[in-house]
Amino acid sequence: xxxxxxxxxxxxxxxxxxxxxxxxPVLSILDLGIVRDVSFQEDHLEITITPTYTGCPAMDxxxxxxxxxxxxxxxxxxxxxxxxxxxxxxxxxxxxxxxKLLAYGIAPPKGKAKSKRALFAEADEIACPQCKSENxxxxxxxxxxACKAQYRCKDCQEPxxxxxxx
Amino acid sequence: MDTSVAxxxxxxxxxxILGQRLSEWCGHGPILEQDMAMTNISLDLVxxxxxxxxxxxxxxxxxxxxxxxxxxRVGIDYKNCLLVxxxxxxxxxxIVRQFFYDAYNxxxxxxxxxxxxxxxxxxxxxxxxEITYHLKWSSEWVIRxxxxxxxxxxxxxxxxxxxxxxxxxxxxxxxxxxEAARSGLGVDLEKIEILxxxxxxxxxxxxxxxxxxxxxxxxxxxxxxxxxxxGFILADMQYLQRTYPGQKW
Numbered sequence: 001x002x003x004x005x006x007x008x009x010x011x012x013x014x015x016x017x018x019x020x021x022x023x024x025p026v027l028s029i030l031d032l033g034i035v036r037d038v039s040f041q042e043d044h045l046e047i048t049i050t051p052t053y054t055g056c057p058a059m060d061x062x063x064x065x066x067x068x069x070x071x072x073x074x075x076x077x078x079x080x081x082x083x084x085x086x087x088x089x090x091x092x093x094x095x096x097x098x099x100k101l102l103a104y105g106i107a108p109p110k111g112k113a114k115s116k117r118a119l120f121a122e123a124d125e126i127a128c129p130q131c132k133s134e135n136x137x138x139x140x141x142x143x144x145x146a147c148k149a150q151y152r153c154k155d156c157q158e159p160x161x162x163x164x165x166x
Numbered sequence: 167m168d169t170s171v172a173x174x175x176x177x178x179x180x181x182x183i184l185g186q187r188l189s190e191w192c193g194h195g196p197i198l199e200q201d202m203a204m205t206n207i208s209l210d211l212v213x214x215x216x217x218x219x220x221x222x223x224x225x226x227x228x229x230x231x232x233x234x235x236x237x238x239r240v241g242i243d244y245k246n247c248l249l250v251x252x253x254x255x256x257x258x259x260x261i262v263r264q265f266f267y268d269a270y271n272x273x274x275x276x277x278x279x280x281x282x283x284x285x286x287x288x289x290x291x292x293x294x295x296e297i298t299y300h301l302k303w304s305s306e307w308v309i310r311x312x313x314x315x316x317x318x319x320x321x322x323x324x325x326x327x328x329x330x331x332x333x334x335x336x337x338x339x340x341x342x343x344x345e346a347a348r349s350g351l352g353v354d355l356e357k358i359e360i361l362x363x364x365x366x367x368x369x370x371x372x373x374x375x376x377x378x379x380x381x382x383x384x385x386x387x388x389x390x391x392x393x394x395x396x397g398f399i400l401a402d403m404q405y406l407q408r409t410y411p412g413q414k415w
Contacts, residue, residue: 051213051292053209053210053213053296054210054213054214054216054217054289054292054293054296055209055210055211055212055213055214055216056213057209083288084217084285084288084289084291084292085287085288085291085292086291087288087291087292087295088292115298116298116299116302117298117301117302118302119302119305119306119309119372120306120309139199140199140200140202140203141203141299141302141303142199142202142203142206142207142299142303143202143206144202146206146209146210146296150199150202166295
């Protein structure tokens with residue numbers, strides 16, 4: 001049987017696009033950049049994913065959802081492999097993913113991931129996703145999920161999440 | 167037990183027990199943001215322990231799950247150092263415990279980037295991104311409290327006095343660590359101690375705190391001889407798996 005692997009892969013990616021991050025449901029797992037590979041093994045299809053943070057509680061759910069959507073579409077034998085290296089970085093978030101985050105009220109990561117060792121370093125200037133003011137301040141490096149920091153807008157007073165550069 | 171399995175379990179148990187300790191702050195933090203910081207760090211540590219338990223299970227080859235290793239061993243089989251099992255105390259004590267541990271953890275994982283085990287290198291690479299945040303957070307709080315009010319400074323000094331005796335164990339290798347360092351799986355703790363001392367000196371200096379003399383040090387945790395506090399954490403942590411075996415969330 002000759003299978004057109006390229007178009008087959010395209011179809012699989014289109015299905016994966018429908019799997020969302022359960023904690024940030026506006027983002028697909030492709031937007032997040034956590035799908036690292038799709039490959040056809042001898043008797044099964046293998047999807048390779050990587051966690052954003054090691055303790056990310058969404059990973060098990062994402063694995064279940066990947067299997068479910070592929071099995072619904074006649075890919076019966078699916079294995080989901082989790083790898084840790086290379087370690088996920090916000091540099092892998094897609095541009096459309098960043099736009100979706102902003103529209104959802106979460107400030108997307110700004111700039112490239114850099115070292116976090118500097119003590120009391122100036123926090124990045126992040127525009128408020130509500131009123132767009134840059135007059136904001138970081139409240140805490142740790143936010144509602146492992147991947148986010150907490151900010152506050154000093155103009156419109158709204159607290160907001162920032163998807164931190166990582 | 168194979169020494170490489172013991173070594174990985176030691177790393178995993180450190181992360182698991184400190185993660186469990188920090189999770190006790192959930193809903194009790196001094197302010198909401200710091201409550202979330204501590205539970206975020208807890209989540210990172212538990213996540214790291216999960217990867218390490220998987221690796222230990224693979225190396226052991228007995229088909230145990232990470233839950234078996236995390237929840238179904240008895241106290242003397244846990245190989246975490248005594249520092250991480252110490253009770254939370256007040257916020258200052260939690261901060262000092264975290265800082266002593268983060269400074270060790272950061273440099274330990276930096277060195278593990280060169281381990282001869284590919285999966286351990288991958289875990290180190292991933293974990294370091296998270297540990298870097300932890301170390302920055304605990305360092306900033308040591309400075310803020312040490313150089314803060316009379317009360318905050320006093321509390322940090324008391325915390326240092328009560329925890330200092332547990333720091334020596336971090337750098338006193340036991341048999342499986344000596345073997346891991348020799349084989350290339352693990353690290354040379356003497357080198358880590360130098361980097362740790364530099365880190366502590368730097369931050370204590372900024373915080374206006376004095377680094378105690380080395381003095382007499384407690385040890386035993388890495389070989390299963392724990393303080394009485396471990397039993398209480400295990401009772402809490404293992405209750406669900408022992409009462410309802412095989413439960414998943």
